Amino acid sequence: MKNFGSSFIKNFTISEAEKLFRDLDEKPYRATQLFAWLYGKNCDSFDDMSNFSKDLRNYLNQNFILNPLVCEQKLVSEMDGTEKYLFKTVDDHYIESVLIKNEESDSGRLTICISSQIGCQMGCTFCSTAKIPFIRNLEAAEIIDQICQVRRISGLNNNNIVFMGMGEPFMNYDNVIKAANIMNYSFGLHISVRKITISTCGILPRINQFIDEGHLFNLAVSLNDTDTNKRSETMPVNKKWPIEDVAALFNKKMPKAHNRLTLEYVMRKDNISRDDAVRLKKMFKYSRIKLNLIPLNGEGTPSENDISSFIKELEILNIPITVRKSLGRDINGACGQLSGQKYR
Numbered sequence: 001m002k003n004f005g006s007s008f009i010k011n012f013t014i015s016e017a018e019k020l021f022r023d024l025d026e027k028p029y030r031a032t033q034l035f036a037w038l039y040g041k042n043c044d045s046f047d048d049m050s051n052f053s054k055d056l057r058n059y060l061n062q063n064f065i066l067n068p069l070v071c072e073q074k075l076v077s078e079m080d081g082t083e084k085y086l087f088k089t090v091d092d093h094y095i096e097s098v099l100i101k102n103e104e105s106d107s108g109r110l111t112i113c114i115s116s117q118i119g120c121q122m123g124c125t126f127c128s129t130a131k132i133p134f135i136r137n138l139e140a141a142e143i144i145d146q147i148c149q150v151r152r153i154s155g156l157n158n159n160n161i162v163f164m165g166m167g168e169p170f171m172n173y174d175n176v177i178k179a180a181n182i183m184n185y186s187f188g189l190h191i192s193v194r195k196i197t198i199s200t201c202g203i204l205p206r207i208n209q210f211i212d213e214g215h216l217f218n219l220a221v222s223l224n225d226t227d228t229n230k231r232s233e234t235m236p237v238n239k240k241w242p243i244e245d246v247a248a249l250f251n252k253k254m255p256k257a258h259n260r261l262t263l264e265y266v267m268r269k270d271n272i273s274r275d276d277a278v279r280l281k282k283m284f285k286y287s288r289i290k291l292n293l294i295p296l297n298g299e300g301t302p303s304e305n306d307i308s309s310f311i312k313e314l315e316i317l318n319i320p321i322t323v324r325k326s327l328g329r330d331i332n333g334a335c336g337q338l339s340g341q342k343y344r
């Protein structure tokens with residue numbers, strides 16, 4: 001991969017930006033001014049940074065890229081208003097982000113679903129991103145710019161952020177954590193830790209690291225199967241890091257941590273039996289947990305009746321259960337479905 005990351009201004013933390021300005025014989029407070037333009041005002045041109053001298057603006061223009069992504073396409077679902085954005089990177093690859101408007105959870109706020117990688121190496125059988133060749137990790141700037149661009153184009157600002165687009169966030173740990181910190185940072189996008197959720201298929205060592213480092217972002221684990229052999233078939237990551245080990249780690253460490261844990265469960269015809277409910281009940285013993293049931297987007301979605309019986313079985317669990325509607329079906333709402341078309 002070409003080293004273009006160093007030219008993305010949105011890769012800079014505030015202290016890195018202070019150093020940059022010091023090296024240019026500028027006052028370090030220029031860094032907070034820069035962040036106010038980039039994130040507070042969501043400015044898309046160095047030329048508009050009116051409290052910077054013309055020389056400084058020229059320098060920034062010549063040496064840095066402000067927008068690492070270009071929006072190539074925006075689709076709006078006629079069914080539910082979900083918006084899907086296709087972005088092109090500077091090295092001509094495609095990623096996507098989804099703006100979900102009528103999420104029932106979290107008091108009807110807007111949610112932006114963002115990507116962390118171009119393609120994915122995890123190979124989950126039901127996921128469209130798995131069919132796209134893996135290209136590379138996204139830079140922190142490319143992760144953050146999805147939010148800046150979706151906000152700018154949609155004009156909607158008050159968002160939850162979920163790392164549930166293309167890619168496995170914990171295979172790009174450093175950039176994802178850096179991006180999440182810039183999102184949370186008061187000089188940055190100033191999004192509360194409670195409104196940022198990182199979703200993983202179960203990369204055990206990184207979950208461990210995440211808990212040990214004490215990050216306060218919400219964590220989600222894509223469970224999707226309760227029988228470990230079946231999970232190894234649908235989610236190959238389970239062969240390396242079996243779900244029972246992931247559950248054991250949570251049961252041991254999470255009670256001391258402060259994060260909320262969401263279990264994501266994509267419902268197919270063959271993973272919502274009574275046995276699945278029984279196994280699920282036994283697996284996680286942690287109070288700040290919730291279960292998010294999502295009907296499979298694509299072939300093999302179970303019937304409403306079967307979903308209702310599964311939910312009845314799970315009610316004994318006594319934890320919050322949300323059933324997500326499958327949104328944006330008419331615009332290929334599931335992760336990887338839109339840029340997948342670009343590649344095929």
Ligand code: SAH
Binds near residue numbers: 127200266294
């Ligand atoms: N790699 C991460 C984040 C990307 S997937 C993870 O595995 O969590 C985000 C969520 O979308 C996961 O819960 C995944 O199971 C779900 N998902 C993938 N394909 C889907 C599909 N076709 N229909 C519904 N949900 C899907």
